[in-house]
Structures are given as C-alpha cells and as structure tokens.
Amino acid sequence: MLLVPANPLRPRRPDDHFAAEALAARDAGLDVALVDHDALTQNDPARAVATVPTGGVAVYRGWMLRSEQYEAFAEALAVRGVTLRTSSDQYRRAHELPGWYAALAPVTPTSAWTTGTDRTAFDQARTDLGEGPAVLRDYTKSMKHHWHEAAFIPDLSDAATAWQVGARFLELRGDDVTGGFVLRRFERFTTAEVRTWWINGTCALIGAHPDTPNDLPPADLDLTATTPLVAALGLPFVTVDLAQRDDGVWRVIELGDGQVSDRPTTVKPDDFNAALLSGER
Template identity: 30%
Template sequence: MRFLFPSDYFNPKKADAAYLEQVACMQDAGFATSVVSLELLASGSSKIIPVPYPDSKVVYRGWIISPSDYELLVGVVGSMGASLLTSKAEYLATHYLPNWYPLIADLTPETKFYSVDDDLENELNRLAWNGFFIKDYVKSLKTSVGSIINKPSEIGTVVSEMQKFRGSIEGGICVRRIEDFVPETERRYFVVSGKAFAALPDEEVPEIVEECAKRIGSQFFSVDVIERRDGTKRIVEIGDGQVSDIVGWTAERFAQLWVG
C-alpha cells in the first residue's frame, strides 16, 4: 500500500506542509509515500514521485478534487502500472450526498434534492419544515449568511452567497431537515474495507457506524455522527476517506488503521 499526497507548490518532490505529519506517520508505520502535483493534472504533465511499484495499490490523501480531476488522477496512477484503491465511481459514491443518502435514509436527516434553476422558495414552502440546512452535493456555506435558514424566502440569498464565496454550485442543491442536535457530540469515524474505527483505540464504535459499514460498499470513507437531544445518534455526513480531514484524530492513530 502506498499513500499519495499533494505536492508542495514550490517543491514538487515534497508533500504540502498541511500533510507532512501524516506523511511521517505513514512512513513510521511502514508504508511507502509519494507526492503528486494537483495543479498539473489538467495539463497531463503531473508525475508521481517516487514512482509506485507495478501492481501496487495507492491511497490518495489530500484536498478535495473535482470528479474530472479525480479521473485524471486515476489515469496518472494507472499509467505507472499501479491503481487507486478507490475508483472514480467509489469516490463519487461517498463524495456526493445524493449517492449515499438513499442507502442510509433512515439514519440521517430527511433530505430533498433540487436543481439551482428550480423554484426553490416554492419548494421549501411545500415542505413546511421548521428549519432547513442548505448545501450543494459536497459542501455547505460556512461564511456570510451560513447554511441554516428558517424561512423559505431566505433560500435565494444562501444560494447566491454559495456561488459568490465558493465559485460554483457542485451538482445541485440539497435541503436537509433540521433536527435538534447537540453540537459538541459530533464525532468522526473511518471505515476501511468494511471495518469501522474510532479516534481512540479503546473507544467503542457506535452501532449506527457499524450499520453504515455494512450498507456502503466503498473501500474507504468517513462517517460523522452526532447526538440529538433525545439521545438518538444520527449520521450527519459521509465522505470519501481520501479527502476527509482527520478532525478529532491523531496522525499516528490514522496510520494505524492500515496496519495488519
């Protein structure tokens, strides 16, 4: 197994500073590491340094990249005789909310999907929910007016601000029903080859995460769990593990997921 990190913009043979700790921990755990220039993917001149061994499996660990760039990354890795552990189809299966939502609809807040061109205010009025969490297929708006609204008339402002601050809307609009969550209870878990892991070695993995591991076929993904005020655990997010932050985790613990 080889772990592939984004290269430093000014030094293409070195990992980006944000990932140096993970690189060191992966190497300490006995894994090979390489870097790749994400900026050069579209030009077709991006190289993997050092080159992976033929027939080896590669796990990308880096920034979120678009589906088209991920396809280019699959091609770069394949041109060197290796293969990514996560295919493009698997990447999108956990990266895009509409792909994973139907598999765990009973474990996560109710969600509706729309096009940017839909009459969103009218659609929200029809839902008649007490609150709405707005995001595109991947991310929510964390600046300006934020992502949570109580009035359907506010949806236009959120969407325009998403386009302004994020540059584009990826995929479409997801409207999630607000539940009474306890913010400080949110935890991230990782699933590798069907096995779920918690941030601490002796921490119990919630049953709801184990259920996700059974239902979702991706080799490597993250699961974010939070508690409602009634004590019920709920899934608030699933993401491709390659581009998920290790929030709440140490780099050493993350590296140990792959040992043995």
C-alpha cells in the same frame, strides 16, 4: 503506496499539511510518492503523477478533488500501472451526498436536492421537503461558517427568504458549487461532531472533528444503527461525522471519502496510520 500532495514551493517534499502523515507512513513501511495537486486541478493529471513510481496499489491522502478531477487522476495513474484503492465511482459515491444518502437515510436528516442551481429547481426541492427549518449545502459542502446568511433557512415555506439564502450560497461558493442545491431538514444537536474512520465497512478509528479537535468523542458513542448501513455501501475508505440530537440519538451529519477528509490535530499521525493499516489486514 501512499500518495500525498507535494509542497508547492519545494516540490520534492510533501505539503506541510500532510508531511507528518507521510513520515508516519514511511516509518510504518509504506512507500510514499508525491503528486502535484495544482496540476490535478488544472486538468493536467499526467504532469501531476509524473514522479509516481510505476505499478502497485495506492491510497491518496490530500486536498479535496472534484469527482471528475479524481477520475482523471485515476486514469493517469492507471497509465503508470498504479491502481487507486478507491475507484472513481466509489469516490463519487462517498464524496457527493446523492451517492450515499439513500443508504444512510434512516440515520441522517431528511434531504432533497437539485441538479443544477436554478430557482425553479430550488423551489421544487424546497416544496418536496415540506415546511419548517432546513440547512442548505451543495453535493459536497455547506457554508456553515456563514450560517445565517448562506446555510440556515428558518422556514421552507417562506420562498423569498429561502431563495435569499440560496442566492447568497451561490455567491459565496462561486465556481466551486458542486452538483446542485441540497436542502436538509434541520435537527438540533447537543454535542460537537465526532469524526469516525471506516475501512471496508468497519470502524477503525474514532476521534474529534477537525473543526473542534479538543472536543473528544464521548465514551457512549453509539454506532449500532450506523454500522450495517455504512458496511452495505461497500466503500473501502470513508469518514462518517456524527452528532447527538437533542433526544439523545446519534445522527449522521456527513459521509465523505477518507482520502480527502482532514485528520484532527488531536489524532497523532502514527496512531492514524496504524488504525487504517489494521483495518486493511
């Protein structure tokens, strides 16, 4: 069963953003049910899943949820006899950088992070990472669209400037800050990001990144180093975003839970569902 958010204005219909995927899933023979995303984010998971049929295994395709919201979602579904294909623990490990970083450390920029967002912890992580430029984010998201004011740190050894970026990041993220600060060593990339989709450790689909949907992936994308590391995570449905560094090496920018990762417009919904279903067989 596929679960998608309901349209807030027409709750018997899928949210417009996921309507095409829902239609393609029905055409592929899957049952589709609607959930109330607002209720999920307002601590009312029982109301969110009130119209989901009882029994079976489900995959969610919807808006991002905090890990604790996803856990409550899974528990509410369990009351109805529905099991999410991705467990709460698996969702957290995919959704938050500390959950996947160690496994992918050889193929992703060196990182240090904090628990919480106080200045002392920030400075400790900054010191641990060393000198040179870095990129700031939290456990789940960066502010890359505010690159120079809230994402890029020119030199970690400049404590005042680094914290200025950190403070602005906190201001912009507000209550959405998740976990703590993550500082990642800056690497220079020469290509747009590529989004890859993985089912049970196997790459099922390669496409553009949603931010650059017309920058299609190159034919020479090399997943040799990445594949065994992703497989070792043991996660059922994830995305891995990669870009080519200026020395020609493909590097992992991000791993995310596939249920809440956006599909680029250049990947057709029927092709998307066909790839994911083929990976499940």
